[in-house]
Amino acid sequence: MKKTEPISRKGGFGISLMPYSAWSLLFVIVPLIFVAYYAFTDDNFRFTTENITRFFTATSAVEGDNGTVSEVKTYVVIFMRSLKLAAISTVICLVMGYPLAYIMSRAKPRAQKMLVTLIMIPMWMNFLIRTYAWMTILQDTGIFNSILSCVGLGPARIIGTETAVVIGMVYDYFPYMVLPIYSIMTKMDVKLFEAARDLGCNSFGVLKRVIFPLSLPGVLSGINMVLIPSVSTFYISQKLGNGKFFLIGDAIEGQYIANNLHFAAAIAFILMVILLVFMGLIKYFAAKFVYGGE
Amino acid sequence: MGVSDTKLSSKIYTALVFAFLFAPIVILLVFSFNESKSLSVFSGFSLKWYKELFNDRITLEALKNSIVLAISATAISTVMGTAAAIGINRLRNKWHKAAMNTVTNIPMVNPDIITGISMMLVFVFVGRLFGAATSLNFGTLLIAHVTFCTPYVILQVLPKLRQMDSALIEAAQDLGCTATRAFFKVTLPTILPGVITGAIMAFTLSLDDFVISYFTSGPDMQTLPIHIYSMTKKTVTPKMYALATIIFFVTLALLVLNNLTDSDDDNNIRKNGKNVNKTSSLKSRQLKKRVFALFVVVVILVSMCLTCTIGEKELVLNVYNWGEYISDGSEDTYDTIKEFEIWYEKTYGKKVRVNYTTFSSNEDMYSKISSGAVSYDVIIPSDYMIARMANEGMLLPLNYDNIPNYQYIDEDFKHLYYDPQGQYTVPYAYGVIGIIYNANVVDPADAKDWDLMWNEKYANNILQFNNSRDAYGVAMYKLGLDVNSTDKATWDEAHQELLIQRPLVKSYVMDEIYNMMESGEAAIGAYYAGDYFTMVDAQAEDVDLQFYYPERTNYYVDAMCIPSCCENKELAEIFINFMLSEDAAVANAEYTYYASPNRIVYENETYIENMGEEVMDILYRHSGNFAENYEKNAYRSLSPEMLDYINSKWETLKIN
Structure with a gap:
């Protein structure tokens, strides 16, 4: 048999990349072009920018707390609310998940596997059912309030508030924050921490100057994997927001149900x-923040 | 801080986080043993939901579909993703690399809903191009799942490849290995942990996905999440909790087992780091065997499942109905679909398979059918949607000669406005919207007409419909407005009324009303008459639910029709006829608790006895002069412009 030159020296597209390239072109790129096409056409597939302008200009009257009525941009408001809730959820996931990822990465190998398993298990329960279970916990006569009243605290109104929606998002997407950070942290060399200490860093300094910068790629992909699905969710807000919180995902689904495919595509x-x-901005600034002037 | 302190605090922290993660699962576990149907009131220990689950063909079928899909998607995306990762790792050109990374990132950066909609648009387009009756099927669903799973595999494998010393492959090849052999001998064992993690992630994501499947699945394949979502008109039963509990223990067992057997290998790999390859010649053989075994198992499973779904050439009937709207064999009831299949084979000597899928709203069903994405043989929408579809030429006229049982339908229900010539429909169930209230909270003197739902005394105890048509309808009935008005000002007036009500509303609900009323979480809500009894059956001890009809309210009929995409009309008609026959019709009426327009049902003595006097009174109170009331109060089809207007009004209401 003829001895072949290792492919690694050849460069260019190898055969192993072909199926995936073709697949991505057909089922990732082309669909996106379709979305753009639908967004810029009307029901008869004639070019229009109306769908796009509608997003930015549609207004509705909103009554303020003091009874004054003001005009707001419907979809801009919905979008900002989605972004706000998603951002809060992402920050909570990060603050909660980062220490956990660290603890996990420093545990004994067997314990590590166990912990990863435990984090993944809730994801195997159907997410609709998990959200349903949260309704049982959070509602006014629910389990959380029963516990509160047992300890003598008044009932807390949670369900139907933004807090409930945030809890739902944090719960559903928490594993997506922990796992990428954990997987980066397991690769860190403990000797680096020792070296930093020897060079006069305290614990916080080690965290700030060594651990955090090294874990940044994991943090970024964690942020990515939590922020994106929580911006666009439509089930959590329906169930835990008591139907009172209309998020951008609800708007898209609503337009799809109302058979306005073109406007749905525009949103x-x-x-x-x-x-x-x-x-893109987050990545850029994160890189700048960590690597400073370099 | 001492080391032990840090250890202790991190242990406590970990425990707290896991308490948070597992709290809902404990709830699932507990309520799966509930005696009543409620998901919020625990009334006693019982195993009946487990028994039910195993009798519920539709749910088990959905579960099987989900698993088949997840396994197939995992197999394909793992192989393709691993190959792609190797390819990407070899790329030297900066631009190629950047392009591949971007493409890989897109499905991860894109919200599910966009991935779902965009793929649906493509599939429908391609389907139309080839003139296919239905463009969405198992294939499209599989493509969609592979598309969003593959990037996760790549991202797991790529780092392992980067850690690997590429000189090793060259060395192997210098020593006479072919490229393929070098891959199996050197590369694969090194990257295997990444491949396995990637595969597990792909499987998990595929199994749990709802949004993308919602947009890309067709009539032949309903996955578990979609099945659960479409239960939102009726209610999610503890059966689903039982299912979740079983899944929980099975996965727990599998993963624990996997951990126990794997941990030794993994420890070595971790400890030795780069040196793993020195010791890996022995290991690699072992690993290769394992991978091979895994692969064989996957292939066998997939091919088994595929042959049993595609293999036999048999008649297929696609039925699209509301969730929880047919007697399905649970609680020892009649299994309508199974009985039909048996009956058909006995009568006609041919096998028929019914694909039974469900939708959560008329609009949901309409969007799917009108986009040309799917084809169904029998659908059961509500009146106003039937009018719209008939108007748009989406329904086929029925041949009533094939439906002799149509004679048992009460004359009052023939030739209603949505089908004046009586050519498209066979009514399935009908009803009237009424108000349900908790008499332990609400003063019976206040329980008058729609005003109860605007009564400030009961602020934060009131439930309103979470769909625009019904919510505006309620306001319009209250104000005495025409619910089918083509005048925008009328809808504005109703909108004002809903704005006034908004601060009093606890929640906008569909199926959530069951749990909220049963547990006493809310005290007032409007819903379909029959559902009141489902709630009474499961109410908590300190809740006393009562029911009344407001003066003006919505009358509706849900009817069986054949959409124009139907591929076997005669079979569809035979099915409709079967649904009107005594056993099936009675069982369905008993199961859904809705009134039946079928004489064989409401004159059936066992049925009357089973239902009881109160139920019969409430369900059939309007039977004498139904047509007259119906003509005055039913929803009619509105123009797309009107619907768009109402929809944007509804969004406005929701952002307040």
Whole structure:
């Protein structure tokens, strides 16, 4: 048999990359072009920018706390609310998940596997059912309030508030934050921490100057994997928000149900562009923040 | 801080986080043993939901579908993803690399809902291009799942490849290995942990996905999440909790087992780091065997499942109905679909398979059918949607010669406005919207007409419909407005009324009303008459639910029709006829608790006895002069412009 030159020296596209390239072209790129196409056409597939302008201009009257009525941009308000709730959830996931990922990565190998398993298990329960279970916990006559009243605290109104929606998002997407950070942290060399200590760093300094910068790629992909699905969710807000919180995902689903495919595509298109820019900025500033002037 | 302190605090912290993660699972576990149907009131220990689960063909079928799909998607995306990762790792050109990374990131950065909609648009387009009756099926669903799973595999494998010393492959090849052999001998064992993690992630994501499947699944394949979502008109039963509990213990067992057997290998790999390859010649053989075994198992499973779904050439009937709207064999009831299949084979000597899938709203069903994405043979929508579909030429006229049982339908229910010539429909169930209240909270003197739902005394105890048509309808009936008005000002007036009500509303609900009323979480809500009894059956001890009809309210009929995409009309008609036959019709009426327009049902003595006097009174109170009331109060089809207007009004209400 002829001895072949290792492919690694050849460069270019190898055969092993072909199926995936073709697949991505057909089922990732082409669908996105379709979204753009639908977003910029009307029901008869004639070019229009109406769908896009509708997103930015549709207004509705909103009554303030003091009874004054003001005009607001419907979809911009919905989008900002989605972004706000998603951002809060992401920050909570990060603050909660980062220490856990660290603890996990420093545990004994057997314990590590066990912990990863335990984190993944809730994801195997159907997420609709998990959200349903949260309704039982959080409602006014629910388990959480029963516990509160047992300890003599008054009932807390949670379900139907933004807090409930945030709890739902944090719960559902928490594993997506922990796992990427954990997987980066397991690769860190403990000797680096010792070296930093020897060079006069305290614990906080080690965290700030060594651990955090090294774990940044994991943090970024964690942020990515929590922020994106929570911006666009439509089930959690329906169930835990008592139907009172209309998020951008609800708006897209609503337009799809109302058979306004073109406007649904327009909202999706705008959402996609904003998120891509947003994630790009986060990556850029994160890199700047860590590597400073370099 | 001492080391032990840090250890202790991190242990406590970990425990707290896991308490949070497992709290809902404990709830699932507990309520799966509930005696009543409620998911919020525990009334006693019982195993009946487990028994039910194993009798519920539709749910088990959905579970099987989900598993088949997840396994197939995992197999394909793992192989393709691993190959792609190797390819990406070899790329030297900066631009190629950047392009591949971007493409890989897109499905991860894109919200599910966009991935779902965009793929649906493509599938429908391609389907139309080839003139296919239905463009969405198992294939499209599989493509969609592979598409969003593969990037996760790549991202797991790529780092392992980067850690690997590429000189090793060259060395292997210098020593006479072919490229393929070098891959199996050197590369694969090194990257195997990444491949396995990637595969597990792909499987998990595929199994749990709802949004993308919602947009890309067709009539032949309903996955578990979609099945659960479509239960949102009726209610999610503890049966689903029982299922979740079983899944929980099975996965727990599998993963624990996997951990116990794997941990030794893994420890070595971790400890030795880069040196793993020195010791790996022995290990690799072992690992290779394991991978091979895994692969064989996967292939066998997939091919087994595929042959049993595609293999036999048999008649297929696609039925699309509301969730929880047919007697399905649970609680020892009649299994309508199974009985039909048996009956058909006995009568006609041919096998028929019924694909039974469910939708959560008329609009949901309409969007799917009108986009040309799916084809169904029998659908059961509500009146106003039937009018719209008939108007748009989406329904086929029925041949009533094939439906002799149509004679048992009460004359009052023939030739209603949505089908004046009586050519498209066979009514399935009908009803009237009424108000349900908790008499332990609400003063019976206040329980008058729609005003109860605007009564400030009961602020934060009131439930309103979470769909625009019904919510505006309630306001319009209250104000004495025309619910089918084509005048925008009328809808604005109703909108004002809903704005006034909004601060009093506890929640906008569909199926959530069951749990909220049963547990006493809310005290007032409007819903379909028959559902009141489902709630009474499960109410908590300190709740006393009562029911009344407001003066003006919604009358509706749900009817069986054949959409124009139907592929076997005669079979569809035979099915409709079967649904009207005594056993099936009575069982369905008993199961859904809705009134039946079928004489064989409401004159059936066992049925009357089973239902009881109170139920019969409430369900059939309007039977004398139904047509007259119906003509005055039913919803009619509105123009797309009107619907768009109402929809944007509804969004406005929701952002307040």
